[in-house]
Amino acid sequence: MTGADPRDRGGPQQPLLIVDGLKKYFPLRNALGTVSAHVQAVDGIGFSIAKGETLGVVGESGCGKSTTARLLMQLIEPDAGSFVLDGDPVGRGGVTVRELRRQVQMVFQDSYASLNPRHTAAQEIAFGLRVIGKDTATAEAEARQTLRMVGLDPDLYAGRYPHEMSGGQRQRVNIARGIALNPRLLILDEAVSALDKSVQAQVLNLLDDLKQRLNLTYLFISHDLNVVHYVSDRVLVMYLGKIVEVGPVDRIWREAAHPYTRALFSSRLSMNPALRVAAPPLSGDPPNPVRPPSGCRFRTRCTLAEDVCAASEPALIPSPLDAAHAVACHIARAGSGHSLAGALANAA
Amino acid sequence: MSTSTTGLAALPPAVRKVARPPGRSFWMRLGRHLLRDRVAIVCLVILLAIALSAIFAPWLVPADPYKTSMLRRLLPPGERGYLLGTDELGRDMLTRLLYGGRVSLSMGLAPVVLATLIGGALGIIAGYFGRQVNMLIMRVIDVFYAFPSVLLAVAMAGVLGAGIMNSLISLTLVFIPPIARVAESVTTQVRNQDFVEAARATGAGSWRIIVEHMLANVTGPILTYASSLVSVSIIIASGLSFLGLGARPPIADWGLMLNTLRQAVYVAPLNAVLPGVMIFLTSVSFNLLSDSLRTAMDVRA
Numbered sequence: 001m002t003g004a005d006p007r008d009r010g011g012p013q014q015p016l017l018i019v020d021g022l023k024k025y026f027p028l029r030n031a032l033g034t035v036s037a038h039v040q041a042v043d044g045i046g047f048s049i050a051k052g053e054t055l056g057v058v059g060e061s062g063c064g065k066s067t068t069a070r071l072l073m074q075l076i077e078p079d080a081g082s083f084v085l086d087g088d089p090v091g092r093g094g095v096t097v098r099e100l101r102r103q104v105q106m107v108f109q110d111s112y113a114s115l116n117p118r119h120t121a122a123q124e125i126a127f128g129l130r131v132i133g134k135d136t137a138t139a140e141a142e143a144r145q146t147l148r149m150v151g152l153d154p155d156l157y158a159g160r161y162p163h164e165m166s167g168g169q170r171q172r173v174n175i176a177r178g179i180a181l182n183p184r185l186l187i188l189d190e191a192v193s194a195l196d197k198s199v200q201a202q203v204l205n206l207l208d209d210l211k212q213r214l215n216l217t218y219l220f221i222s223h224d225l226n227v228v229h230y231v232s233d234r235v236l237v238m239y240l241g242k243i244v245e246v247g248p249v250d251r252i253w254r255e256a257a258h259p260y261t262r263a264l265f266s267s268r269l270s271m272n273p274a275l276r277v278a279a280p281p282l283s284g285d286p287p288n289p290v291r292p293p294s295g296c297r298f299r300t301r302c303t304l305a306e307d308v309c310a311a312s313e314p315a316l317i318p319s320p321l322d323a324a325h326a327v328a329c330h331i332a333r334a335g336s337g338h339s340l341a342g343a344l345a346n347a348a
Numbered sequence: 349m350s351t352s353t354t355g356l357a358a359l360p361p362a363v364r365k366v367a368r369p370p371g372r373s374f375w376m377r378l379g380r381h382l383l384r385d386r387v388a389i390v391c392l393v394i395l396l397a398i399a400l401s402a403i404f405a406p407w408l409v410p411a412d413p414y415k416t417s418m419l420r421r422l423l424p425p426g427e428r429g430y431l432l433g434t435d436e437l438g439r440d441m442l443t444r445l446l447y448g449g450r451v452s453l454s455m456g457l458a459p460v461v462l463a464t465l466i467g468g469a470l471g472i473i474a475g476y477f478g479r480q481v482n483m484l485i486m487r488v489i490d491v492f493y494a495f496p497s498v499l500l501a502v503a504m505a506g507v508l509g510a511g512i513m514n515s516l517i518s519l520t521l522v523f524i525p526p527i528a529r530v531a532e533s534v535t536t537q538v539r540n541q542d543f544v545e546a547a548r549a550t551g552a553g554s555w556r557i558i559v560e561h562m563l564a565n566v567t568g569p570i571l572t573y574a575s576s577l578v579s580v581s582i583i584i585a586s587g588l589s590f591l592g593l594g595a596r597p598p599i600a601d602w603g604l605m606l607n608t609l610r611q612a613v614y615v616a617p618l619n620a621v622l623p624g625v626m627i628f629l630t631s632v633s634f635n636l637l638s639d640s641l642r643t644a645m646d647v648r649a
Contacts, residue, residue, distance in 0.1 A: 075548060116543045
């Protein structure tokens with residue numbers, strides 16, 4: 001099914017989705033209900049997702065990964081930002097938000113909480129199909145078909161309630177619910193994180209299989225770097241509501257340019273006990289997103305921080321060596337005023 | 349592509365049949381739990397007996413509940429063929445207790461049913477939409493909450509005037525706030541779960557999500573709470589009748605009978621307490637049944 005997709009309007013070169021200047025501040029209200037401050041959950045991020053790719057999103061808890069996912073799903077309204085869906089701007093003069101929503105579906109982390117406890121697997125999948133206007137019988141039939149696609153025998157599982165299934169089976173139902181609506185982009189928000197390793201592998205294989213068969217594009221959010229490495233084509237690293245680095249997965253794995261990305265990777269446990277690090281590469285918690293540090297948001301925990309890092313915020317600019325690899329760090333940009341500026345790029 | 353995660357497909361058909369779960373829904377599981385609960389069954393039997401004998405009173409007891417006789421006043425139970433004796437006007441106690449069940453049971457159930465519909469709807473709307481809608485509805489409810497329920501019922505019945513209809517209205521108003529509160533808190537909890545987000549992600553409208561996703565998940569706790577109010581309603585309704593704000597003579601009503609027989613408590617104590625016993629039996633049964641319902645609902649598979 002990798003041939004021409006009738007939904008494809010912009011051609012293979014046109015990214016499926018371009019996001020620009022996406023911003024979401026959550027107001028903090030005091031006892032009187034007046035807004036006292038804002039949590040800067042997502043602060044002006046921009047990226048694009050190519051057709052058929054898997055874009056991995058990594059970062060610590062609270063860095064804005066899930067908020068980004070919910071913004072893309074239109075589950076929460078962005079304070080600012082624009083979307084371009086397959087070449088058409090979303091909103092005024094382009095495709096509607098409704099259209100965007102239909103092309104994007106999501107699989108949540110908690111397989112139990114994301115299924116209605118009073119619905120059987122088939123009912124749960126059929127709900128979305130009925131919402132888009134199919135009658136009950138058609139929706140049920142399609143739901144059973146979708147169950148088969150995710151590797152669950154409809155004769156056995158269609159009538160089951162969430163509590164009658166295992167975590168892996170429930171997550172398959174969640175995936176089935178997502179793909180039943182025939183989306184082009186599937187957001188996987190920590191979709192395999194709660195599963196044990198063997199089930200995780202099965203579900204990842206299923207996702208890979210579905211991607212080929214249904215011409216899907218994935219936004220894969222996870223804190224598990226090994227899994228991200230395995231599934232992603234490109235990786236996007238977030239810190240405190242900002243993108244700090246984005247690039248092809250192998251490049252980032254080999255030569256991450258941002259100190260935060262490097263720290264993140266060195267926190268991975270090695271399979272080789274001799275290579276295990278004793279000291280934590282990063283100390284402390286991320287700063288309060290209500291009042292983020294001036295300049296570079298990572299500078300408070302960065303071992304290489306200098307005056308320039310507090311003075312100005314580094315822009316996300318493409319690396320001189322690889323245009324697909326962009327970094328938001330003063331060190332990566334020659335002439336930024338940082339004493340190490342350009343040194344890393346030269347070393348690489 | 350693999351066809352099954354569990355490897356069940358590899359098993360012979362006979363084994364698969366056994367392994368297949370019955371696909372039991374929430375209400376079926378609840379029913380099974382209740383049927384295993386002895387207290388619940390006893391309460392159900394008592395309530396059913398009281399309700400059926402009230403409904404079929406004309407066929408069960410041939411006596412007229414309103415026929416008075418000065419000659420047969422306050423006969424003790426068993427005398428001259430009166431199984432439970434007679435009241436202060438010589439009317440058959442058994443007959444009046446059965447007929448009284450009609451009024452008392454309706455006064456227990458009707459206000460709670462009405463308040464559940466109104467208060468439940470208000471609470472679900474407040475909980476689902478949140479923010480300003482929640483603020484508006486719940487603050488108005490809080491105003492009613494400030495008054496003790498019995499006092500509120502008495503005040504309202506006093507304003508509206510005596511009568512069964514008016515005490516029904518005032519009881520309904522008394523029960524709306526607590527039910528709305530329970531409904532609101534349960535709805536808020538369910539609303540924040542991922543499956544509601546997932547439903548919204550399909551593009552479904554609020555009404556559809558409330559009907560198809562919220563209702564089934566919130567009715568259980570709301571009904572459990574409402575069932576515990578039935579006994580309170582019976583007692584307050586009896587209280588209103590006792591105070592002369594509810595049913596008016598000569599209507600047979602347990603609260604009213606308690607009031608009129610009160611002067612005879614030294615002469616015929618057994619007759620005087622009988623209506624009280626009926627109120628007690630009914631409200632205790634409703635309470636215990638509601639407790640069983642709550643335990644049965646707590647059980648997570």
